Amino acid sequence: MTMIARIQLSHLREIGWSLWDPIGLGEEWRNSGGADEYDSYILHAAELLASDAGLDECVQYLASIEVEHMGMDVCDDTHERAERTARAIDQYLASLQGVH
DSSP states (O other), rough: OOHHHHHHHHHHHHHHIIIIIOOOOGHHHHHHHHHTTHHHHHHHHHHHHHHTHHHHHHHHHHIIIIIIIIIIOOOTTHHHHHHHHHHHHHHHHHHTTTTO
């Protein structure tokens, strides 16, 4: 089983919503029916990291999604949130490497 196959979407969602959340819904996502709002972005970030694209490339990807794709303004914490998210995803993926 590949590492990507072992990824739990719920865990990635928790990372994305708690650390990144570019549209600022906070905890409302759990009850709003919009839990999948960031799925494609967070999954792609995980794929980047799993393919050894590097942390910087993942950070840039998340920041560009927020600003260029979602049309959000660059904020003081845009890069910081993207970096914390990328690091958390990277740590999560590293934890899966020992799982068989």
